[in-house]
Amino acid sequence: GAVVSQHPSRVICKSGTSVKIECRSLDFQATTMFWYRQFPKKSLMLMATSNEGSKATYEQGVEKDKFLINHASLTLSTLTVTSAHPEDSSFYICSAHERGLNTEAFFGQGTRLTVV
């Protein structure tokens, strides 16, 4: 199947700093990628839809200035958590579809962010 690579897999940062997470589609082009957040024992919550060459679409309640998304190429989307605080600690995961939304979603390995 298609491969989506996410980096880093784990990061610990200090409060007030920013963290960038990368999501790459390795063997296909993805005009759209999705960013999710998952709390322990909870499901994936869609944060935003990343669109290549245009602004991301954010879900209700997600601060766009807090979670900056850039999708500058057909194979790379980045999520930057700005001025991170302990409550931003979570599992962040991206996904992309090789053949459209009605087909399988391929997920990155996820990034476990801990803000201290």
Added chain:
Amino acid sequence: RKEVEQDPGPFNVPEGATVAFNCTYSNSASQSFFWYRQDCRKEPKLLMSVYSSGNEDGRFTAQLNRASQYISLLIRDSKLSDSATYLCVVNSPGKLIFGQGTELSVKP
């Protein structure tokens, strides 16, 4: 009401048991349906798509009832390796909506 709701877990079953998971969705415009499996601290992986006619893949059977907006997953002859969280996923047009997941623990 949540867009996608699943049975609360966890399900603790012995090896060889048959276990059924249920899921309901609220958006009648939903177009496609999936079951994903997520192991602890890992990314979700597709288990199977769900079709109106029902579909089977080995020990796994998925069914969809559009009229009732209901999806099910049946696992027969449970194995220890089936222990995971099972996510019901619905394509609510334009984006995937995940259920909260049902944790399955298969014991020897």
